[in-house]
Amino acid sequence: MINLVSDKNKNMDWELIINHLNESGGPIKIHMGSPGSAQVTRCRLMDAYDGLNAKTRGHDIFLELA
Numbered sequence: 001m002i003n004l005v006s007d008k009n010k011n012m013d014w015e016l017i018i019n020h021l022n023e024s025g026g027p028i029k030i031h032m033g034s035p036g037s038a039q040v041t042r043c044r045l046m047d048a049y050d051g052l053n054a055k056t057r058g059h060d061i062f063l064e065l066a
Helices: 014-024 035-048
Strands: 002-005 028-031 052-057 060-065
Touching: 002 014, 014 028, 014 035, 014 060, 035 052, 035 060
Parallel strands: 002 028
Antiparallel strands: 028 060, 052 060
């Protein structure tokens, strides 16, 4: 599992992260700034990318291929 930490002062490059997920095939864990930002980001990612499973637990988003 790859672990990333979100920097609240910078935007995440989601295209790069999703491409890395597609190449590695393994799950990615991203620690967000708050549980609310994790939930909102999860919804946006699920809407933007087909074939993506995204779950949250507290501040963390877990991404994997469907």
